[in-house]
Amino acid sequence: MSDATVPAAPVAPGSGEGRKDGSERWNQTLRDITGGSAMISVLAVLVALVVGAILIAFTNERVQETAGYFFSRPTDLLQAVWDSVAGAYSALFQGAIYNFRASSFLTAIRPLTETLTFATPLIAAGLGVGLAFRVGMFNIGGRGQMLIAAGAAGWVAFAVELPAGIHLIVAVLAGLLGGAIWGGIVGLLKARTGAHEVIVTIMLNFVALYLIQFLLRTPGALQAPGSNNPKTPAMAATAVFPDLFGPRYNLHAGFLTVIAATIFVWWLLSRSNLGFQFRAVGQNPGAARVAGINVKNVYFYAMAISGALVGLAGVNQVLGTLTTGFSSGIDAGIGFDAITVALLGRSKPWGIFAAGILFGAFKAGGFAMQAAEGVPIDIVVVVQALIVLFIAAPPLVRAMFHLPTPGTTKKPRIRKTNEVVAK
Incomplete structure (x- = not known):
């Protein structure tokens, strides 16, 4: 009785195994992109803006007033929160990028030039x-x-x-x-x-x-x-x-x-x-x-x-x-x-x-936000500090958004196979 060794068959182009390898490479590339440093920086800014929105809502007088009768008219509080946050960030955008209320295009783009000056x-x-x-x-x-x-x-x-x-x-x-x-x-x-x-x-x-x-x-x-x-x-x-x-x-x-x-x-x-x-x-x-x-x-x-x-x-x-x-x-x-x-x-x-x-946009728009909506300029400083916090803790951002760590691969599934022995 002798054991026979069966060689592995070559993978033909276009076969399922070839498509599987290409899919794995694509998945790995996608994991590196979504878990990379650039994505962490973008998400850190977004999370900081969300936290800033919460602070803006908490410091708004209208929000504090409607919170007193939340259970009788909850929609008033939600509307006040939306108005405060949307108004603040709208003023931030108009003070830093483009002023929609300006009478001419040359006046409307002046905030962008201010942003570049601060930057x-x-x-x-x-x-x-x-x-x-x-x-x-x-x-x-x-x-x-x-x-x-x-x-x-x-x-x-x-x-x-x-x-x-x-x-x-x-x-x-x-x-x-x-x-x-x-x-x-x-x-x-x-x-x-x-x-x-x-x-x-x-x-x-x-x-x-x-x-x-x-x-x-x-x-x-x-x-x-x-x-x-x-x-x-x-x-x-x-x-x-x-x-x-x-x-x-x-x-x-x-x-x-x-x-x-x-x-x-x-x-x-x-x-x-x-x-x-x-x-x-x-x-x-x-x-x-x-x-x-x-x-x-x-x-x-x-x-x-x-x-x-x-x-x-x-x-x-x-x-x-x-x-x-x-x-x-x-x-x-x-x-x-x-x-x-x-x-x-x-x-x-x-x-x-x-x-x-x-x-630079934060600096230029922060003053406009304070003037238009009465939002303390310190909110912008807090947002900047939060960006540093999240940038310094990439695992925290990855955990919040369930992002993969770049360079890692998924563990392969272990499949049970029948061992074929030729006698």
Whole structure:
């Protein structure tokens, strides 16, 4: 008696097994898309808006009034909730994207230009923070880097006389250099002494703040001549970004600089040798060191470029539509908002660009929502904080929407088969 081995029959093209393999590949691709980081970011925004709607309803006086007689007329409460939420988000949209009540198209699109104006420094600073994230570093020194860049660009803008065009370019370069130096200090200390970048950047934030405040109170430095206020003179007209669509809109050519910065960061991370080193160090510094990458130099270069990008946000604040001088509050909290933008954008250049526009819409529409519906502007801040919360907890979002984890496959079903033995 001998055992006979039966070879497996080849799978013919178009057979059921071939279709099964193709179906499994498609299902795997679909699972990766639905459970991927981009989908998590979108769902995090949606969940935050839902929670924001609940807060809007709870803080509405009409909703509170109708809740008192809910059991006698429940529809009044439901209608009040709908009116409050729909009115608030409608005002948010009209204040950030398109105003349907405007008399002309040119007036109706003004909210969109305001959104892009608010988004301009957020995108620039977000790119800097996101670049540091890709190298495994946490740049929390956006405020200091913005202030130093604003001080350098502002001084060139009002104290140096240059021809039009050249003056603006030199002022922008001065601001980028200031931000790069302030960020490079962090990278240098981390590379040479092992100092933690979070502690160093926080300390440098205070150094930059008090340094700028001192210069704003020092005649001959940043303080306006003949003034006792801690404020600079007005920027020269030759050093201010020109308006993109005329004086009726606040959007200026600084928005074009952040588009160029986004393209640069994309190229740097995806197409350059230095970007490959950045990504390698961010994934595993030890393995990168073994592969021959100078990790210390990477830390320095990354923080210098990150500081320059964040400094571009300060440059846009000073050389934008601002012509009356600036004070130490020029950073406007953008350095910290940039962390949220970088997280929402998953530290990817075009993701950060989209996240910056979203947060610019929140800023532009939040004021309109408060003015039109009386909704506290703090609701927008809460929504932004909730976005960070959900972004930082992807398993929570996946559990809420029953999303798969990307890269995983379903366990194959175990089928009972009869073992055929040829005797």
